[in-house]
Amino acid sequence: MEIRYLRVEFPQLTFRMNQQLFPKLFGLICLTIWGLAPEIVLGQTNLGARPNLVVGITVDQMRADYLVRYWDDFGEGGFKRMVGEGFVCADHHFGYAPTYTGPGHASIFTGTTPQFHGIIGNNWYERRSGESVYCAGDSNVYGVGPVDPAYYAGKMSPHRLRTSTLGDELKFALGMKPKVIGISLKDRGAILPAGHAADAAYWYYGKDVGGFISSTHYMEELPNWVEKWNKKTPAAEYLDAGWSLLRDVSVYDESWADNNPYESPFRGSLRPAFPYDLASLSEQNGGFDILKSTPWGNTIVVDFALEAVESEELGADATTDLLAISFSATDYVGHQFGVHAMETQDTYLRLDAELKRLFDALDEQVGEGNWLAWLTADHGAATVPSLAKSEKLPTGYWTPGALEETIEAALGQDWVLSVSNDQIFLDRPAILASQQSLEDVQHRVAEIAAQQPDVDRAVTATELQRYGGYDNDVLSRLAWGHHAKASGDVILLPAPGWLDYGPSGTSHGSPYAYDTHVPCLFLGWGVEPGITYERTHIRDIAPTVAALIHSPLPNGCTGRPIEDLFD
Numbered sequence: 001m002e003i004r005y006l007r008v009e010f011p012q013l014t015f016r017m018n019q020q021l022f023p024k025l026f027g028l029i030c031l032t033i034w035g036l037a038p039e040i041v042l043g044q045t046n047l048g049a050r051p052n053l054v055v056g057i058t059v060d061q062m063r064a065d066y067l068v069r070y071w072d073d074f075g076e077g078g079f080k081r082m083v084g085e086g087f088v089c090a091d092h093h094f095g096y097a098p099t100y101t102g103p104g105h106a107s108i109f110t111g112t113t114p115q116f117h118g119i120i121g122n123n124w125y126e127r128r129s130g131e132s133v134y135c136a137g138d139s140n141v142y143g144v145g146p147v148d149p150a151y152y153a154g155k156m157s158p159h160r161l162r163t164s165t166l167g168d169e170l171k172f173a174l175g176m177k178p179k180v181i182g183i184s185l186k187d188r189g190a191i192l193p194a195g196h197a198a199d200a201a202y203w204y205y206g207k208d209v210g211g212f213i214s215s216t217h218y219m220e221e222l223p224n225w226v227e228k229w230n231k232k233t234p235a236a237e238y239l240d241a242g243w244s245l246l247r248d249v250s251v252y253d254e255s256w257a258d259n260n261p262y263e264s265p266f267r268g269s270l271r272p273a274f275p276y277d278l279a280s281l282s283e284q285n286g287g288f289d290i291l292k293s294t295p296w297g298n299t300i301v302v303d304f305a306l307e308a309v310e311s312e313e314l315g316a317d318a319t320t321d322l323l324a325i326s327f328s329a330t331d332y333v334g335h336q337f338g339v340h341a342m343e344t345q346d347t348y349l350r351l352d353a354e355l356k357r358l359f360d361a362l363d364e365q366v367g368e369g370n371w372l373a374w375l376t377a378d379h380g381a382a383t384v385p386s387l388a389k390s391e392k393l394p395t396g397y398w399t400p401g402a403l404e405e406t407i408e409a410a411l412g413q414d415w416v417l418s419v420s421n422d423q424i425f426l427d428r429p430a431i432l433a434s435q436q437s438l439e440d441v442q443h444r445v446a447e448i449a450a451q452q453p454d455v456d457r458a459v460t461a462t463e464l465q466r467y468g469g470y471d472n473d474v475l476s477r478l479a480w481g482h483h484a485k486a487s488g489d490v491i492l493l494p495a496p497g498w499l500d501y502g503p504s505g506t507s508h509g510s511p512y513a514y515d516t517h518v519p520c521l522f523l524g525w526g527v528e529p530g531i532t533y534e535r536t537h538i539r540d541i542a543p544t545v546a547a548l549i550h551s552p553l554p555n556g557c558t559g560r561p562i563e564d565l566f567d
Helices: 022-036 065-069 079-085 101-110 166-173 187-194 224-231 235-241 278-285 287-293 296-311 329-337 342-367 385-390 403-411 428-433 438-449 461-466 473-480 538-549
Strands: 005-010 013-018 053-059 087-093 123-126 131-134 180-184 200-205 211-215 321-327 371-377 416-420 423-426 455-460 490-494 520-524 530-537
Touching (some): 079 342, 123 416, 166 180, 224 296, 235 287, 287 329, 296 321, 329 342, 461 490
Parallel strands (some): 180 321
Antiparallel strands (some): 087 520
16 A cells, blocks of 8 residues: 655644544644644634614615715715725615615615515505505604694604514514614604614604604604704704805716706796705795705704714613614705706715714714614616606606506406506406406406506516516516515506606606615624625615624515625
8 A cells, every 4th residue: 555645834843744644633733733823813703792883874865876976076984984994785786676765764674675574665555445555654643743743744653564673673682772763854764764663763844843753653752852952953054054066066077067957946946056045945845844855954864863872872881772864865856856966966975974974973972893884775766867868868758647547448347446656456356256367357457558658568466476586687676576465466667767757857666777776885893894796685784784783683584694794
């Protein structure tokens, strides 16, 4: 038998070994080497380690390309800090449609999609009541704060959200000791992220006082610090300041020229152009509510959020707290002016400064390295079709028009209950009573709807439920966004770039990349700098954060931790 030898070399010893003896002696060799290299230290896994504070940031209507488009104009402490010191998911998408604000905020914090959490839109037709319902509306609660308790603005709760949130599970895991608070200009932007068991959700009410309100789902009266903040609200100061460009006009060369026909002016103004005299325009634009459609709306949110951190002592002890912040002004501005407007660019440059102010304050109050933050968006937005069409792109506007009448005429039956949110709701009990197959009727309706000139295709609910595992990303997103009980019978898919909207400003809701591709950035505790170009999804955020902070997954979670972040 041939005897072979291995030559084993280390910095402090060299020897020859019989190859047959090597496996048996390897362990002893490793122990010997370990003794010769005392500088080697094994890390320990601590499953009880958590940051003092988790901050979930949602930027309403932020497309992923804004990070690149405005990069050279950002400062150093906001978006650039998140990218430079944090982890970037470069190909991050909503894995479902419809891409609206309500479903977006719900999906980020539940780790799943409308298929399971049940928030299928901002508003939708409800079969049980035969009426349109609002994602956060709740007739069984009342407003709290400077609002008529019976007024709809305060009658809000998360009762339509069918799953738990990251904050809900964090509270249950730690004996309800963590504080969980949601803050936004929009009620749904505060409520759906905060969840069912949250300590508070606050949203902006600008009609009279320019302050924040809540509902009896969370509390019977506002905390003293909120009442004091509302009394000294800076809203009047921001109105008087107006809205002018933050930087020299030459900086805005990434945007379309000001005062173009693809933007909408404020009510009472003929021109959508800088500077804006907000005080004089406020009366015709909802009083202090006009601030929502300006960068000042985001400033107010940061003002209030920092007051919450200090007054509620968020992150002040070893118990991990969660603060959900949603910046809605970007959405109001985008809808009014579009994704290529100077107003939109200015809003993001000012938001960048607000992020720096937020992060600097967290460093000071909670301690640098003691807080974890992420930033994403609830959806993107389309290029204004009229603008795109002016440059010869194949886009435009479509409307369902008389689609309901067309379908009922073809069927010979009044079976269409609603055409809304690119969905057709059919009268299922009447169809069953006629002894016709629901699947067959859905298919006939889909064929009729698909004949609309600006509808690429129509997909039935039965098809989505039966063949949900599409290889096609767009169809797969429709399946993930379809709730078996709440969604419509036929889903309409307009052509890419086409909107059911007015000729100026923009909207969202489609399964196409301009609506699904959004930023996803992590910064702070437990996060090493890096970037991944692997496809990640909105539903992956909650399980990623849960894994980082060693907290249970939301009960309907279908996402997965983003593995590259942990590498």
